[in-house]
Amino acid sequence: MYNKISTMDGLLIGRFQPFHKGHLEAVHIGLSKVDNLWIGIGSSNKSHEKRNPFTADERKEMILSSLDSKTLERVKIFFVPDTGDHDMWTYHVDSIVPPYDMVFSNDEFTITLYKKRGKTVFEVPLFKRDMISGTNIRELIANGKNWSDLVPEGTKQVLLKIDAKSRLAKIL
Ligand SMILES: Nc1ncnc2c1ncn2[C@@H]1O[C@H](COP(=O)(O)OP(=O)(O)OP(=O)(O)O)[C@@H](O)[C@H]1O
Numbered sequence: 001m002y003n004k005i006s007t008m009d010g011l012l013i014g015r016f017q018p019f020h021k022g023h024l025e026a027v028h029i030g031l032s033k034v035d036n037l038w039i040g041i042g043s044s045n046k047s048h049e050k051r052n053p054f055t056a057d058e059r060k061e062m063i064l065s066s067l068d069s070k071t072l073e074r075v076k077i078f079f080v081p082d083t084g085d086h087d088m089w090t091y092h093v094d095s096i097v098p099p100y101d102m103v104f105s106n107d108e109f110t111i112t113l114y115k116k117r118g119k120t121v122f123e124v125p126l127f128k129r130d131m132i133s134g135t136n137i138r139e140l141i142a143n144g145k146n147w148s149d150l151v152p153e154g155t156k157q158v159l160l161k162i163d164a165k166s167r168l169a170k171i172l
Pocket residue numbers: 013014015016017021022023025026051104105106107124125126127128129132133134135136
């Protein structure tokens with residue numbers, strides 16, 4: 001007779017435009033509660049626009065280069081394109097990611113949609129939110145202000161490599 005070893009898996013959904021130190025904190029909080037974390041890159045079909053300047057591949061590269069190897073063993077990344085239908089969206093996510101026990105989010109709309117389905121949602125506390133948000137970081141980069149302390153080193157290198165400043169200055 002074998003005992004099934006059950007694991008708890010979680011889902012963290014965000015746009016990660018760019019992947020910043022708040023997201024890194026959210027990944028670590030998630031992994032303190034579950035064994036494996038599925039990271040869903042939301043709006044993966046969007047790029048080169050105000051709220052979504054970076055492509056899904058660029059965002060994936062930021063995440064992969066920001067997490068250490070031990071963390072990467074417990075994380076899997078998935079692309080989640082937007083759909084027109086909000087009520088169907090969480091089911092659309094489920095068709096892309098493996099089953100999960102808990103959702104990590106601080107996005108009000110995402111939380112509402114998952115709670116409506118009776119899913120367990122853990123509302124991740126926000127870390128230094130006055131400075132650390134994708135919106136603020138995008139503005140700092142576009143305006144040539146200091147931003148690099150707000151993102152992990154991996155994200156910083158990707159943003160420099162793709163010349164995020166020029167792209168953002170054009171879009172914003
Ligand atoms: N400062 C932060 N501290 C901890 N978690 C955060 C922080 N900012 C975002 N998160 C987490 O990341 C998830 C996805 O966030 P998202 O990609 O929308 O980042 P954002 O910084 O809010 O972006 P934007 O300003 O572009 O809307 C949120 O639901 C939340 O759980």
